Amino acid sequence: MSTDRTDDSREPRSSADPAAATAEGTLRTTPVLPRPLAGAGGEPAQQEERSAPLPLPSAREPVALPPAGPARRRAAAPALVAADLAGTAAAVLACTGPQAAPVLLAPVCASLPLLCARRGLYRPGLDQQALDELPAVGKRATLAWCVGATVLAACDRTGALGPAGLLAGVAANTALVCALRALVHGVRRRRGRRRPRSALVVGRGETARAVTAALAERPRYGLRPTALVEPGPDGGTAPGGSDGGGPCGTGGPDSEGPGTGRTEPADGAAAHPPLxxxxxxxxVAREVARHGVRDAVFLRSPWEDPHSAVLAGMLGARGVDGWLVRPGCALGAHGGHTPSGHRRPDEAHLWGFSCRRLALDCPRPRTGLRKxxxxxxxxxxxxxxxxxVMAGCALAVRVLDGPGVLFRQERIGQDGRPFTLLKFRSVRPADDHEAATRWSVAGDTRTSPVGRLLRRTSLDELPQLWNVLRGDMSLVGPRPERPYFVGHFSRLHPGYAQRHRTPVGITGLAQVHGLRGDTSIADRARFDNHYIETWSLWQDVRIICRTATSLFRLEGR
Structure with missing residues (x-):
C-alpha cells in the first residue's frame, strides 16, 4: 500500500511557480507574412520563482477544480453519417437480390457507421478529402458486409449472396460512400470559404507568421486568424528561445529584438492587416468572446510549457477546438511521426505543415462499473x-501511544469532493492547522517506535479499506491530498488538478514507482495523469500486485 505521509511536518519538494501577471500595455501587432525558416534555437527558458502559500480552505467545502469538459462541443457529423447510410443502403439494394436485401440491409447499415465512428472518420478536420478516407472506408465496408453475410448464414440463406455478389457489394458500397462523402466535404469547404471560423494562432516567430499567412491566404481551410497568442509571463521569449513551432526564434532577420512580438513590415506585408x-x-479570453473564436492552432504541444497548458485548459473549457501544426523533418523541428500504414484519420497538412486534431480538455477514464x-x-x-491484524495494530497504538487510535483527516477526492480519510495514528501533530498544512517527512522525532513500525510496513493504511468500501476511494488511483495542498499544487503544477478526474486510491502508479513521501509532486502528477489516460482493469490488477510485493520488501517510509 501507499505510504503517503501527510500527518506531520514540512512542505514538499515542488517545482517553482511559473505563473506571473503581465501589466496590460499597448496593443502589439505582427504582420501576416510567410517567410522561409532558417537557423536554430533552443527551447524557451522558464524562470522559476516560488509562490507564497495559499490560505487554508474551509473544511468540507469542495475545492475548485477545472471544468470536467468544454462548455459546448461541436456536433458530430450527421451529414457524413447520412452519406454513409445512404451509400450503404443503395449498394445493398443494387447488388443483392430480393431474398438477401431485406436481411442484409439492417446489419450492414448498422455496422458501417459504428466501425467508421470507432476509426474516427466522423471527426471534423481541416480540408478533408474523400480519397484520403477511401482505404479506411473500404476496410470498414468489407467488415460490415462480412457481418451481413454472417447474418444471412444464421438465417439459412447462404445461397442468396455468393462471393461475386459480396465483392460487388463491397466495391459499390465503398465507391458510393466515398462519392457522397466528397459531396459533403465540398459543401463544407464552400461554407468555410463564405463563413470562415475565427481562430487563434498560438506561437512565436517565423513559423507563427507562416502558418497565419497560410490560413489568411487560403480560405479552403475554413479558418480566419483573429489574433496571435504568445503565451508566457511577459509575452516574450527568453534569449535564444524558439518560436515554439520551428527552429528559429522571434529574433529573426525581420524582428526588432528577441521577445518583442513585433516585426518590421516587409515586401507584401500590406496584403494582410496586422494581427x-x-x-x-x-x-485571450477577451479575444475569444469578441470574435467568437472556435479554433486554436498551436505550433507546439501546449502540455510542454506551463503557460501554454493554462491557456489550453482555458480554451478547452470554452469549447474551442485545438489543432497541432508542426513543420516537418526538412525544417529541423520534428512533429509527431506516424508509422507507415498507421495514419490517423484526423492527420492532414496545412500548406505543408503537419496538422492533427489536439484535445484541449482532459478526458475522463471510461471505468464504468468495472472499477x-x-x-x-x-x-x-x-x-x-x-x-x-487491524485489531492488533489498534491495540498496540492504544497501549504504547495512548488514546486516539485512528487518525482522521480531510482529503480531496474525485471531482474535488472532500471526505474523511482514516489511518492508524503514528504521530501526534501539534494542532489541527499543523495537521492540515504541514508536509510529512521520514524520520520525524515525534514518531513513536510503534508508529515507525506501522509506517515501515504500511499497516497504518489498513483503515482506508473502509474508505474504499464506503466509496470515498478506490484501491488504485491518485493519492488524495489535503485541501490546502490541492489548491497550492494546482497553481504550481499544470495537470495536478486533473488528477481528480478519477477516484483517488490507496495506491497508484506513482507509488509503485517509488514516488512516496517527500518526493517530486510534478512527477507524481505526471504519473497519475498517465494512469488516468491509459486506464484499464488489468492495469489496476498489476498495480495491486506490485503494491503487495512492495509490502514484503518493507518499502514504506
Missing part, C-alpha cells in the same frame, strides 16, 4: 482477513 498580439489569459466492482470484490474479503 493583434496577446499573451495573458485575460487578453467499482473490482474494489468491492477485493475489499470485502480483505477487510475480513485483515481484521485480526
Amino acid at each position: 493583434p498580439v496577446v499573451s495573458t489569459p485575460e487578453e 467499482r466492482l473490482l474494489d468491492i470484490a477485493l475489499v470485502a474479503p480483505a477487510l475480513l482477513l485483515a481484521a485480526p
Whole structure:
C-alpha cells in the first residue's frame, strides 16, 4: 500500500511557480507574412520563482477544480453519417437480390457507421478529402458486409449472396460512400470559404507568421486568424528561445529584438492587416468572446510549457477546438511521426505543415462499473482477513501511544469532493492547522517506535479499506491530498488538478514507482495523469500486485 505521509511536518519538494501577471500595455501587432525558416534555437527558458502559500480552505467545502469538459462541443457529423447510410443502403439494394436485401440491409447499415465512428472518420478536420478516407472506408465496408453475410448464414440463406455478389457489394458500397462523402466535404469547404471560423494562432516567430499567412491566404481551410497568442509571463521569449513551432526564434532577420512580438513590415506585408498580439489569459479570453473564436492552432504541444497548458485548459473549457501544426523533418523541428500504414484519420497538412486534431480538455477514464466492482470484490474479503491484524495494530497504538487510535483527516477526492480519510495514528501533530498544512517527512522525532513500525510496513493504511468500501476511494488511483495542498499544487503544477478526474486510491502508479513521501509532486502528477489516460482493469490488477510485493520488501517510509 501507499505510504503517503501527510500527518506531520514540512512542505514538499515542488517545482517553482511559473505563473506571473503581465501589466496590460499597448496593443502589439505582427504582420501576416510567410517567410522561409532558417537557423536554430533552443527551447524557451522558464524562470522559476516560488509562490507564497495559499490560505487554508474551509473544511468540507469542495475545492475548485477545472471544468470536467468544454462548455459546448461541436456536433458530430450527421451529414457524413447520412452519406454513409445512404451509400450503404443503395449498394445493398443494387447488388443483392430480393431474398438477401431485406436481411442484409439492417446489419450492414448498422455496422458501417459504428466501425467508421470507432476509426474516427466522423471527426471534423481541416480540408478533408474523400480519397484520403477511401482505404479506411473500404476496410470498414468489407467488415460490415462480412457481418451481413454472417447474418444471412444464421438465417439459412447462404445461397442468396455468393462471393461475386459480396465483392460487388463491397466495391459499390465503398465507391458510393466515398462519392457522397466528397459531396459533403465540398459543401463544407464552400461554407468555410463564405463563413470562415475565427481562430487563434498560438506561437512565436517565423513559423507563427507562416502558418497565419497560410490560413489568411487560403480560405479552403475554413479558418480566419483573429489574433496571435504568445503565451508566457511577459509575452516574450527568453534569449535564444524558439518560436515554439520551428527552429528559429522571434529574433529573426525581420524582428526588432528577441521577445518583442513585433516585426518590421516587409515586401507584401500590406496584403494582410496586422494581427493583434496577446499573451495573458485575460487578453485571450477577451479575444475569444469578441470574435467568437472556435479554433486554436498551436505550433507546439501546449502540455510542454506551463503557460501554454493554462491557456489550453482555458480554451478547452470554452469549447474551442485545438489543432497541432508542426513543420516537418526538412525544417529541423520534428512533429509527431506516424508509422507507415498507421495514419490517423484526423492527420492532414496545412500548406505543408503537419496538422492533427489536439484535445484541449482532459478526458475522463471510461471505468464504468468495472472499477467499482473490482474494489468491492477485493475489499470485502480483505477487510475480513485483515481484521485480526487491524485489531492488533489498534491495540498496540492504544497501549504504547495512548488514546486516539485512528487518525482522521480531510482529503480531496474525485471531482474535488472532500471526505474523511482514516489511518492508524503514528504521530501526534501539534494542532489541527499543523495537521492540515504541514508536509510529512521520514524520520520525524515525534514518531513513536510503534508508529515507525506501522509506517515501515504500511499497516497504518489498513483503515482506508473502509474508505474504499464506503466509496470515498478506490484501491488504485491518485493519492488524495489535503485541501490546502490541492489548491497550492494546482497553481504550481499544470495537470495536478486533473488528477481528480478519477477516484483517488490507496495506491497508484506513482507509488509503485517509488514516488512516496517527500518526493517530486510534478512527477507524481505526471504519473497519475498517465494512469488516468491509459486506464484499464488489468492495469489496476498489476498495480495491486506490485503494491503487495512492495509490502514484503518493507518499502514504506
